[in-house]
Amino acid sequence: MNTPLTDEGYRSTKSKLQNMKARLARLEARKDLDGDHKAMIINSYREMIADYMRDLKLYEVSKNTQKARVS
Numbered sequence: 001m002n003t004p005l006t007d008e009g010y011r012s013t014k015s016k017l018q019n020m021k022a023r024l025a026r027l028e029a030r031k032d033l034d035g036d037h038k039a040m041i042i043n044s045y046r047e048m049i050a051d052y053m054r055d056l057k058l059y060e061v062s063k064n065t066q067k068a069r070v071s
Contacts, residue, residue, distance in 0.1 A: 017052040
C-alpha cells in the first residue's frame with residue numbers, strides 16, 4: 001500500500017497523470033518501434049496511469065470522508 005498523498009502530492013500526481021497520458025498517446029502513434037517492445041512500453045505506461053488514478057481516488061475519498069465527519 002502506498003503512503004497517502006498530501007495536498008501537494010495530489011497536485012503533483014494529477015500533473016504526472018496528464019503527462020503520462022500524453023506520452024502514451026504519442027507512443028501509440030509511433031511506427032518506428034518493434035511491436036513487442038512497443039507493447040511492453042504501452043503496458044508499463046498503462047500500469048503507471050492506473051497507479052496514479054488509484055492514488056488520486058484514494059486521496060479524494062479520504063478528503064470526502066474527512067469533510068463528512070466535519071459536517
